[in-house]
Amino acid sequence: MEAEAAVDYLVDERSKAQFDIDAMKIIWAGGKHEFEVSDRMARLVASDPVFRKDNRAILDRKELFKNTLRKAAHAWKRIIELRLSEQEASKLRFFVDEPAYTDLHWGMFIPVIKGQGTEEQRKKWLPMAYRMQIIGCYAQTELGHGSNVQGLETTATFDPELDEFVIHSPTLTSSKWWPGGLGRASTHAVVFARLITDGKDHGINGFIVQLRSLDDHLPLPGIIIGDIGMKFGNGAYNTMDNGFLRFDHVRIPRDQMLMRVKQVTREGKVVQSDVPWQLLYGTMVYVRQTIVADASCALSRAVCIATRYSAVRRQFGSQNGHETQVIDYRTQQSRLFPLLASAYAFRFVGEWLKWLYMDVTQRLQARDFSTLPEAHACTAGLKSLTTSVTADAIEECRKLCGGHGYLCSSGLPELFAVYVPACTYEGDNIVLLLQVARFLMKTVSQLGSGERPVGTTTYLLRLEHLLQCPCDVQGAEDWLKPDVVVQLFEARSARMTVACAKSLSKFSKPEDGFMDLSADLVSVATAHCQLIVVSKFVEKLQQDIPGEGVKQQLEALCSIYALSLLKKHLGDFLSTSCITSKQASLANDVLRSLYSQVRPNAIALVDAFNYTDHFLGSVLGRYDGNVYPKLYEEALKDPLNESVVPDGYHEYLQPVLKQRLRTARL
Ligand SMILES: CCCCCCCCCC/C=C\CCCC(=O)SCCNC(=O)CCNC(=O)[C@H](O)C(C)(C)COP(=O)(O)OP(=O)(O)OC[C@H]1O[C@@H](n2cnc3c(N)ncnc32)[C@H](O)[C@@H]1OP(=O)(O)O
Numbered sequence: 293m294e295a296e297a298a299v300d301y302l303v304d305e306r307s308k309a310q311f312d313i314d315a316m317k318i319i320w321a322g323g324k325h326e327f328e329v330s331d332r333m334a335r336l337v338a339s340d341p342v343f344r345k346d347n348r349a350i351l352d353r354k355e356l357f358k359n360t361l362r363k364a365a366h367a368w369k370r371i372i373e374l375r376l377s378e379q380e381a382s383k384l385r386f387f388v389d390e391p392a393y394t395d396l397h398w399g400m401f402i403p404v405i406k407g408q409g410t411e412e413q414r415k416k417w418l419p420m421a422y423r424m425q426i427i428g429c430y431a432q433t434e435l436g437h438g439s440n441v442q443g444l445e446t447t448a449t450f451d452p453e454l455d456e457f458v459i460h461s462p463t464l465t466s467s468k469w470w471p472g473g474l475g476r477a478s479t480h481a482v483v484f485a486r487l488i489t490d491g492k493d494h495g496i497n498g499f500i501v502q503l504r505s506l507d508d509h510l511p512l513p514g515i516i517i518g519d520i521g522m523k524f525g526n527g528a529y530n531t532m533d534n535g536f537l538r539f540d541h542v543r544i545p546r547d548q549m550l551m552r553v554k555q556v557t558r559e560g561k562v563v564q565s566d567v568p569w570q571l572l573y574g575t576m577v578y579v580r581q582t583i584v585a586d587a588s589c590a591l592s593r594a595v596c597i598a599t600r601y602s603a604v605r606r607q608f609g610s611q612n613g614h615e616t617q618v619i620d621y622r623t624q625q626s627r628l629f630p631l632l633a634s635a636y637a638f639r640f641v642g643e644w645l646k647w648l649y650m651d652v653t654q655r656l657q658a659r660d661f662s663t664l665p666e667a668h669a670c671t672a673g674l675k676s677l678t679t680s681v682t683a684d685a686i687e688e689c690r691k692l693c694g695g696h697g698y699l700c701s702s703g704l705p706e707l708f709a710v711y712v713p714a715c716t717y718e719g720d721n722i723v724l725l726l727q728v729a730r731f732l733m734k735t736v737s738q739l740g741s742g743e744r745p746v747g748t749t750t751y752l753l754r755l756e757h758l759l760q761c762p763c764d765v766q767g768a769e770d771w772l773k774p775d776v777v778v779q780l781f782e783a784r785s786a787r788m789t790v791a792c793a794k795s796l797s798k799f800s801k802p803e804d805g806f807m808d809l810s811a812d813l814v815s816v817a818t819a820h821c822q823l824i825v826v827s828k829f830v831e832k833l834q835q836d837i838p839g840e841g842v843k844q845q846l847e848a849l850c851s852i853y854a855l856s857l858l859k860k861h862l863g864d865f866l867s868t869s870c871i872t873s874k875q876a877s878l879a880n881d882v883l884r885s886l887y888s889q890v891r892p893n894a895i896a897l898v899d900a901f902n903y904t905d906h907f908l909g910s911v912l913g914r915y916d917g918n919v920y921p922k923l924y925e926e927a928l929k930d931p932l933n934e935s936v937v938p939d940g941y942h943e944y945l946q947p948v949l950k951q952r953l954r955t956a957r958l
């Protein structure tokens with residue numbers, strides 16, 4: 293193929309933008325400093341050949357895993373050499389874009405010790421973990437139980453004579469199963485086990501257990517350990533060594549029990565401290581919050597690929613002597629632009645959730661535990677909502693790219709395979725929504741007793757009004773008023789919550805009601821979580837938004853986000869009499885005009901994510917839009933094309949062909 297001059301096939305598209313893209317980049321990144329760090333780290337990774345990732349789909353598991361170890365070691369070397377801050381280091385790992393044991397070491401092992409260890413324990417273990425002299429993972433889930441944490445079977449029995457705990461796996465189903473980083477890399481784990489003293493079961497607690505020798509990496513006596521095997525997709529999450537682990541009466545010193553929530557004294561007495569026992573689940577709250585932030589990254593990445601490709605791809609019709617760009621089809625816009633809007637919506641709700649998490653952490657330190665239930669409900673619900681939408685959206689983006697979306701070189705199959713377990717890990721999405729519903733039912737039931745709803749449930753204080761208020765939309769333009777839209781989402785959520793609470797009250801045992809009505813409870817929780825996302829988007833727009841045209845674009849995206857949800861869940865809005873069918877029809881007209889407003893800005897809106905071609909890893913999403921020659925180049929690189937005649941021709945193809953020839957002659 294001839295060498296081509298550098299051409300930007302999307303230059304016309306970029307020239308149509310009606311807003312200051314540099315200002316939008318800063319809004320997306322969360323600030324100037326965040327933008328600068330993110331941009332610098334992305335370039336650093338993209339320019340380093342060790343971080344190459346275009347061969348992942350064709351490496352076998354062993355090569356793939358070794359390569360991941362190599363990249364993680366190289367990343368660590370660069371972090372030390374360049375003296376990167378914690379923020380820079382975490383961005384660098386993010387742009388390396390390969391699931392690895394380090395995710396669990398930094399993302400769960402260190403946080404669980406920080407959150408559940410005593411001061412002394414933090415002083416002992418964290419410096420070693422920060423220097424990576426030990427590598428840790430989070431070993432909670434077992435073969436038999438994941439969602440039901442209280443059902444875990446691993447035991448930690450206190451031996452007062454030796455002042456030790458004996459960690460044991462009494463059944464096959466008690467084998468730890470799934471922890472990332474456990475299979476091959478970790479030297480240590482925080483293991484969740486049943487605390488048993490003097491024959492009494494005191495429930496679940498975390499224990500720091502060394503798994504492998506720090507000299508030769510061999511498993512320590514009594515430890516049976518390995519990888520659980522290949523997972524969905526080629527490459528994809530198979531870079532991670534999710535593992536199994538069994539204990540045969542493994543002894544650890546008493547001070548390796550994480551003792552912030554419960555303590556065991558030298559005599560074997562269990563002392564419950566004054567912090568709520570639910571803090572044992574605190575690491576999950578922290579990680580769920582990071583998963584929400586991560587959802588906007590995965591979603592924006594898929595949307596960036598699908599949007600750029602939709603502007604490059606032409607099929608049918610005629611536009612100034614060319615065929616029509618597929619992005620100009622209304623059907624393409626109605627599938628793509630709500631996803632673009634969701635990417636921005638999740639970005640802002642993720643920012644807010646980070647703030648909420650920091651706020652609850654500070655309160656906990658000051659022994660104010662009042663906002664913990666709300667923080668749990670918000671992190672659980674938003675983790676569920678954003679990951680479910682993102683997983684579905686990546687698949688939708690693949691379809692939006694037609695046949696080429698199915699090629700690994702589009703980047704979308706791998707993105708989907710890596711992303712989709714987010715709907716399951718850190719809490720199955722349905723199980724988490726049921727937690728939100730439980731919280732909402734409790735909040736509503738306490739309204740009569742004078743308990744004031746807080747934070748995201750404050751709207752329930754206006755219950756009487758919300759149960760009967762009509763929707764204030766007379767003409768199409770009313771749908772663009774943020775207060776009208778927020779009140780509508782509040783009314784829908786309030787009405788669904790109250791209807792469910794009424795149905796629940798008919799059961800003599802609440803547990804029976806929860807079982808029977810669980811599908812409705814999930815819809816209630818979803819409505820509440822969607823309200824949170826819409827309100828946080830609206831609140832973001834009430835802040836100072838610098839940059840020419842930036843606020844207008846975000847306002848359009850906010851309206852698209854809310855109105856496309858309205859369209860998708862029209863049944864909820866109509867059946868609760870929140871809107872009339874006439875108002876629904878006006879909302880649909882407004883959506884169409886919003887799509888026209890976004891259309892000329894679509895490419896600039898995805899450019900604002902500031903993704904390098906290396907990070908996107910997609911021929912279809914290339915910044916320059918030079919898709920076809922690069923697709924051809926990628927095809928030629930496939931190992932099947934290394935020889936003109938395939939391996940196996942002489943054994944398996946030629947005999948068949950020859951036989952057909954003989955048959956034909958007969
Ligand atoms: C840009 C940055 C990107 C970085 C991204 C990095 C992300 C890293 C990703 C790494 C990849 C993968 C990691 C995956 C790791 C894992 O999966 S670890 C294992 C996670 N496991 C789970 O999540 C299990 C889910 N189950 C549970 O959480 C609980 O068991 C469940 C809540 C479902 C039930 O527990 P029970 O004890 O049986 O609870 P209930 O009776 O329902 O509730 C009792 C009360 O406790 C309250 N509660 C429950 N959970 C919490 C919590 N976390 N915090 C605070 N409070 C909680 C609940 O509301 C009840 O309260 P009430 O009595 O009603 O007042």
Ligand SMILES: Cc1cc2nc3c(=O)[nH]c(=O)nc-3n(C[C@H](O)[C@H](O)[C@H](O)COP(=O)(O)OP(=O)(O)OC[C@H]3O[C@@H](n4cnc5c(N)ncnc54)[C@H](O)[C@@H]3O)c2cc1C
Pocket residue numbers: 396430431432433436437438439440469470471472529534713716717718719720721722723726810
């Ligand atoms: C890629 C990946 C990485 C992971 N990493 C880790 C890790 O590092 N450490 C760790 O400890 N764990 C890890 N896990 C485990 C993960 O946290 C669990 O798989 C997850 O919490 C779901 O639990 P489960 O597998 O028991 O699902 P189950 O609870 O068995 O779910 C099966 C089905 O039952 C439904 N269900 C379950 N309970 C209810 C209910 N009460 N009401 C209605 N429906 C219900 C669910 O919705 C689901 O459809 C990982 C998992 C994956 C896939």
